[in-house]
Amino acid sequence: MKKSVLSFMTKETDGMNNMSMSFRADLSANSLLLVQLFPSKKDSEAHEKAVSAMVKQIKEGGARVEQI
Numbered sequence: 001m002k003k004s005v006l007s008f009m010t011k012e013t014d015g016m017n018n019m020s021m022s023f024r025a026d027l028s029a030n031s032l033l034l035v036q037l038f039p040s041k042k043d044s045e046a047h048e049k050a051v052s053a054m055v056k057q058i059k060e061g062g063a064r065v066e067q068i
Contacts, residue, residue: 005058017047
C-alpha cells in the first residue's frame, strides 16, 4: 500500500501551489516522512485544501496521515 500511495501522491501533488521543495524519507517498511515547503502560508493552505479529498481517501484505506 505504501508504494501505491506514494506513487499516486507524487504524481498528483508534487509541484502544486507553488511548492518549493518536497522531501521524502523512508523511516521503515510502512512509514514515510514527507516534508513539503511552500513560499507562503497562503500557498501551504491552498495545497492542504487541494489535497484534502486525497488525504481523506488514503485514511479511509487504513493509512495513518498526520499533517503539521
